[in-house]
Amino acid sequence: MLFNSLTFVVFFAVVVTAYWSMRSWTARKNLLVTASYVFYGAWNPPFAALLFFTTAMDFWLGARIAKARGRHSRRVWLVASVAMNLSMLGFFKYGNFLLENFKWLMAQIGVAYQPPHLDILLPVGISFYTFHSLSYTLDVYRGVMSPTKSLRDFVLAVSFFPQLVAGPIVRAGDFLPQLLAPPKPQTGRFLWGLALMTLGLFEKVVLADTLLAGSADRVFGYGGPLIALDSWMGVIAFAGQIFFDFAGYSTCAIGAALCLGFHLKDNFRFPYAAIGFSDFWRRWHISLSTFLRDYLYFPLGGNRVGWARAAINLVIVMFLGGLWHGAAWTFVVWGLLHGFYLVIEHTLRALIGEKAWADAFAVKILLGLVTYAAVCVAWVFFRASDFTVATRILRGMFGGHAHGDAILATREMLQIGIVTFFMILAHWSLREISLEQAVERLPRWVVTAVWAVMACAIILNQGNSNAFIYFQF
């Protein structure tokens, strides 16, 4: 079920009404579990069983880890949990990718191996809910949290419908404590939730799908060489589209959760105002970057292990971060490119140290623009269907196709330019504060007008319900 669908409007209205009408906290939680499984099963009912299976297994394994005596046996149960989760992910998401690469490897040593093509349907959101669930056993193992005694609560923590299929990646340790006592109904919080849902839908339906997606699709789908202007426009359009698409989903999820009395942490913090790549990853898909930081980068030694080892750690983390996004080498290159950027940044910081001139506004702006441009270059690999397309787009961007084709209409370029300008302006204006603080500072009539305009624009787009890009991950 998509947030930007009529089914969700009806579903959400029914769930919210029923939820706040119930007095019993247990009944409310049961309702949310049922609603979450209906939400998920509306895509493909059998996959709801798979979701329940992995959740129940992690619930049981979490209890085993907590009960185990001795570090070794605790580790055995953790390995079982990690292996179970990653093998599910590996089979459904990476099965064909691994077979294709094995075939290629065999061909390199002269063996003509033809693997069967596995007709595997990817369960929606498997990368997200696997991480929701995995965070539980990892945190129980680390001693960060005690295991819950309620399977129902854990099922709800993993499957809570606002964040189930496309994040934010909510750790069980952040969500389970919220299930201990019922939230009190608060009108202000509920309305803020609705406002966030409107903003999220506006970002997705109007900005991403209507104003940017078409141009990005045409540029990345074009079979020939493009001139620099069209190549850059297509890439910049995608940079905006992916932000509004994913941040829009996260904002909707946070808003929907808030309407039900739950707090989910921010997943984006104005990333296109980042100065440097460490800053970018503190602002982009925060729930994934902190997950990888806490469960992978730190256990590998983080940056306390010398320059070379820290650089390798960064590259490993970003390599896996890239692969998490999709079973293709283009995603791996995207991740490695970001790893490479981070290594360069860390090295430069070590060499240059803290300098007063680095705090000058002009320098910050310049560094911010360099960061944005480098992030855009990396997006080419994220969006391109293969390396041929990525190479063609990059060549176009850097003047390699002076006599290439021009395919974008002036209107499309104006849309991209205007949306990108205001997006970057907004990110820079708000980079030090939260959205809530920014809204509090505005006069009420401005907030009312903006909210109404966003709602009208969503209605004007009627039924324009492309799937969210991150669903495929």
Add this chain to the structure above:
Amino acid sequence: MTVIVVLIVMAAAGAWELYVRSIGYAPTLNDTEDLWTQTRRAVQPESLVIVGDSRPLFDLDLDELEKGLGKRPVQLALPGSCAYPVLADLANDERFHGTIICSIVPGMFFAPGGPLLETSEKALSRYRKQTLAQRASHHIGMFLEEHVAFLKQEDLTLERLLMRLPIPNRPNAQVPPTFPPYFQTVDRERRARMTEKCAQPGELQTRIQQIWLPLFTPPPPPSYVPIEVFGPNMGKAVEARFQDTAKAVDKLRARGGKIVFVRFPHNGELKALEDRLNPRARDWERLLNDTKVPGIYYEDHPELASFTCPEWSHLSAGDSVEFTKRLVPHLRTALQL
């Protein structure tokens, strides 16, 4: 504040609704992939099915066909599409052994790829992969579309409104041609009827006529494929379509199914363009010859050739009923009913 927001949104939506009704829009369904999927699901093993482009969608009256042929037809024709993927889908559907009325517009039917083929493939993909949530949204959407006039995906979305802005393009920009605005109503059986505004001479009719010409003109060969490669490749693709169509027809017939090809009326400059790009002897006659399928070419029958398409490509709602009545005897003969 929330109450004010709701009031503003309701007032704006109400004003927009009144405005679009005042300029000729009326509530009608959007002809979406979900509506097509719903119709595709209605196909029974012995159904009478219409496939093709927008011409049979406008030109065939389902009531008259039911009266004349004894079965309520299922309307699977898709505007702006190549009919072959749908034809092949029915031929590959082991359950199906009914009758197909297939419209042929050679420029569309023999399209080697691109948007015409994608339209059919997207609809088929939705049919195969439609989720329960999409199905539910479709039913809620139909209810709304039957009551609200501004819910016109092909014309009144923000994107379409922006496309209307008169902003000139770069002289060398390869920008896709414009699509026609709203000029038909569609019901739950996908019966399309041309609006009266379009059926009468006027600005809308002239605008649509002028939109067909670039839409029916094949795009220039891509700059990045040498012409000596592009030409033969196109030739091979068209040749393959003839062969694949013959195979699909054979499959269907092997199960006892029947099929007839129909060339629907079109006129004006559009007819001149189609005749020039796809000479009858080269495409239509060869298709009949290769497949041994009976064909009905409207020009061969004075009672069918006497209709005029107001915007050159489709019959008006009134004419479509009469046209269908006159077509039925030819269909009965061709299908040996």
